[in-house]
Amino acid sequence: MASIRTMGTWIRTMTLVVVAAFLAAPSFNVMAGVDLPTIKKGKGDKCVDDNDYMRRHHPDLLNHHRDGTMRQGIRTTKYSLKGCVECHASEATGSVAASKEDFCAACHAYTAVKVDCWDCHATKPGKRPVHKPGSVTASPLMSTAQQGMKSGESK
């Protein structure tokens, strides 16, 4: 009697396992990482903080840094968006959001989170603008005006 009961339990358990495996089959390839975003390599090899911490907290860090810079003129570089762009811009496009595989665009497409950073901010690193010395307009009026001001100073 006891062995028959054990046998029944065993069959039920096995049936359950088979059914569970059948139901879970579609998610096997997700576990293998097939659907994760592919990101084109950028310049930097290490982020300013741990990757996991940055993945979770970068919006807060950026927002906090943004308010400090914009409203108080604090210009630290650790969490600046410009710094992110300089390091993470992909070698392929030179940008963080030009193609679907660029650093910001890839994950934000994957998680379906739309950001409007790039409406205003540059997606590519850039140099400071170069100011060329312009042509000095030497109108006769200007030269007299300058003489006039020199005399004004000596008053």
Add this chain to the structure above:
Amino acid sequence: MSQPMQDSTTDRRDFLKAGTLVAGMTLGPGVLFYGVAHSRAPEEAASSDVRWGMLIDSAKCGDGCSDCVTACNTENGLEGKTGPQDTQYIRKLNIKDLRTGYVKELPMLCQHCENPPCVDVCPTGASMKRADGIVLVDRHSCIGCRYCMMACPYKARSFVHEPITNQNPEVPRGKGCVESCTFCVQRVDRDEEPACVEACNTNGHKAMLFGDLMNPESEISKALATQASTEVRADLGLNTGVRYQGI
């Protein structure tokens, strides 16, 4: 400004100025070029011990010269168009005395008022004055209502109507926000002069002077203390940070 006063006093002044410069460079170049009030560490917030201001000498401002405007456009990534819907942080104005017919040009920009009307009317707090007196628009909270543009007596603000690409990384700009002269805040924060002032000086006009109004030792404070200058629309009591001579 009177013409015939150019005499030996000018030479003496120049000699003294040169002497001070040499002495300063000998004693400590760092002290001279990065004055006490000007240098600020990156992690340090802007302080209300400083108030940035500008003195524009319209008599030295060349007719037809637009070096300041060009430099501003380059620095801030502006297109340089001058239509009614285009952005101009600084623009050249012609002013005319209707009685005498005397015509003069001067650059007009955000006057960085102590009591800015644009900040008063802003419904979201986007229009703001930084501790050091620079009036800015925080685009993160600007909703593009343009009340500030109506409130500004100097017509200093512009609205961005079209999407913008290829911005200067230091000057983010975008559609749907109001913007205006920032005194090149990104340059000021690293101890440089605004682009317009630098261009005016390097091109030899020397019509613009930028500095700290709170520091009595700054060049601009000394100039303001010794020479006549005026605010535009002083009757409004805004205490502008930009002052003019020769108008």
